[in-house]
Each structure stands twice: as structure tokens, then as C-alpha cells.
Amino acid sequence: MSDHEQSQTGCIVVGGGPAGVLLSLLLARKGVEVTLLEMHRDFDRDFRGDTVHMSTLEVLDQIGLAEPLHEIPHAKMHRMEINAGGRTVVVADFTRLRTKYPYIMMMPQSDFLEFLCKRAEQYPSFHRVMGAQVIDLIRDGDRIVGVRYRRDGEEQELRAPLTVASDGRFSRIRVLAEVEANEQTPPMDAAWFRVSRRDDEGLEGGAFYAGSGRLLVMLVRPDEWQIAYVFPKGDFQSLREQGIDQFRASIAELVPWLGDRVDEIESFHEVHLLKVGSDRLQTWHQPGLLFIGDAAHVMSPVGGIGINYAIGDAVEAANVLTEPLLRGEVGGDALAEVQRRRERPTRMAQRMQGLMQDNIVLRAIREQDFDLPAPMRFVLATPFLRDIPARIIARGFSRLRLQAP
């Protein structure tokens, strides 16, 4: 019987992003029968963030996977810097943190996810079904007992004591389960595009450029720069109306060394709008169902921490649920415990993102001569405070650890 013909498993994980893939691996290595359903045929995606934070590397180190991961081509971001008005300010210096991995690893997310899946495939209890789009939940009274999914035009049913919804920011399971979220509206959107990168252009420091009412965030990839052009919410149409020449010129003005490559952006067809959102479910679980990652809480891109929080949920879900799943009985208390462990750090991170949006991002996209606000400059200039931003970006608001690696 192939994986997609299974009708019963120990845990269904819907969505093969960082949350779903890591959770599947952690459960499978403990012997839980787990089936990962991913609607795409591969992990190749544009513009999803390629960051692997030190907290993730530390968890992978606990299970002996950090070193093999480093064998895959990657870059290391040791610092985050903001360039404004010709000055460069280091906002986070990871090299000063006490850790084996004092950097953010930059690796195409598809390579990272494929690496985790290959490791999971070493355990016979792991099953993955690619091209499987979940379309419905199966209920028994008020309990979710499985899902219906479509693959190759055929509908299948899969049942399990627990379904984990890790299907991301446009979660279908959220809609099917009729859950409610508290929403914030970040004041900006972003347009993503790419230009080529030269071999000698490294990335010791993550690059942010601010000035003339614009903010660019640059992420390094093996042979290209992925760039987010950040602007006030709802302004994408007026950006388009100004024309591609104006768009290119404003990039070249802010980052002069990119001037020789902006012509690679041929039209707005190559510029992808990301409507920035942020929300958090009130309750992350129902009988037989748990939400994790972006499906539980869409994170604003500020600080580039969405992947980190998705991974954190997967680690705590594995810590709490492995034993109940091995027994085949997952009660509401265990699901509530996952939310209890993860909700506070997530709420704090979203609050911090809100503060940064209002005090840094908004100013950067409104003011001609941007400078960091005075309290931030004070923090960065004070020896015992200056590493707080680096710590929050790298580790979040709670220390991640696998309890039984």
C-alpha cells in the first residue's frame, strides 16, 4: 500500500512548511505513525523566507542534525544592519550571543525542508503524501477524526486521533473549523522581487536600506538577492501607476551598487505583492485538532521571525504530544498545554513587532531623512542592553528545547 492509500494513521499533519515538516520528523523519530499531507508536489516556493535561526539550529543539534545541515550550501548572517542617510547602524550582532551558532543561517527554504523530510524518511513511521490538498474535515460528533484530501483528481479519506493544521497563513483548516482570530493590521505591505548577485557580494550583515520614504530589505540567496520593497499599506496600485522605470530608479537611488542590475526587473509581473498581516487564534485547538505555525498565528515579517515561531510550536507540540500520541489518546488538556506554552511568547513577539512597525518601519517609509528613534539608539549604545534585539530575533521570547531528544 502506498502512502497515499493509507486510511488510518497516528497523526495527520496538514501542510509541509517548517512547522509541519519539523513536527512530522520529531514525532516519527519517536515511533509515532505520522502522515504529512502537502498540497504542492515539491517544496520549491518563491519568497517565503530562507532563515534558519539559532534556536532552530540548537534544537537540530540536540538530535544530531545541525552539522549535516551545514553541509548544504548556505550563507551566514552575523549581523543585521540598517543603512540610512549614508550611515550604517548594527541593530543586531549575533556574534556576541553565547551559542554554538552565532548567526542566522540563510538557506533556500526548499533545501531546508527537503533535508528534514529526507531525515524523517529514515523512520518507517513517517509517511508523506505530496500533491495532497486537504479539502474537508471528518467529524464524529464534535470531534475531528480525520481529513478528506484530493490528489490526482481523486478524493481520499485519512483518519487519526489527532490532526495538526500547519497549513500556513491562508489556512483552509481554519475556515473548515470555523475558528476565530484576533487581528492586527500592520501599516505596511511589501513588494518582493529578485536581482542577480555577484559571487563577491556576501552577507555578513543582513541589509536594510532606509531613506527618501522607502525601506528595502535584502536577503541573500545562492545566486540572487531577494528584495522586499516596503511601502505604506494599500499603496501598491499607486506604485504601479508610477511605472517600472520610477520603481527601478528609486531602488538604484537607495542602493546605488544595485543600479547596474535594476533593469533585470522587466515589469511589474516580476514584482510580487505581499499583503502584510498579523493575527492569532483565540483557541488553538478543538477535540482532535491542533493549529500550529502561521495557521495558529500569522506573523508580520518584521524581524524575520515567522519561521522561528513556527518551529517553536512544532518543538513544543512534540514535547507535549509524543506520549499521548504513542498511546493513541490525545485529550483536550494536552492540546491546551501546547497553546499555553506557545501563546505567551507569540503574543510578546507580535507586540514587539507592532512597536517596531509603528516606531521604525512607519517612520522609514514616511520620512525623507530616516534615523532610528532615540530609545532604540540608546539601547544599541548601552553595553548591557545592546544585545537584546539580537537575542529576541535569534531566540524569541522563550528558550526552545526538546525535552526528550
Ligand SMILES: Cc1cc2nc3c(=O)[nH]c(=O)nc-3n(C[C@H](O)[C@H](O)[C@H](O)COP(=O)(O)OP(=O)(O)OC[C@H]3O[C@@H](n4cnc5c(N)ncnc54)[C@H](O)[C@@H]3O)c2cc1C
Ligand atoms: C514573502 C515572505 C517572506 C518571508 N520571509 C521570512 C523570513 O525571512 N524569515 C522568517 O522567519 N519568516 C519569513 N516569512 C514568514 C514565514 O514564511 C512563515 O512564518 C513560515 O513559513 C510559517 O511556517 P508554517 O509551517 O506555519 O507555514 P507555511 O510555511 O506557510 O507552510 C504551510 C504549508 O501548507 C501547505 N498547505 C496549505 N493549504 C493546504 C491544504 N489545504 N492541504 C495541504 N497542504 C496545504 C502549503 O502548501 C505550505 O507548504 C516570510 C513570509 C513571506 C510570505
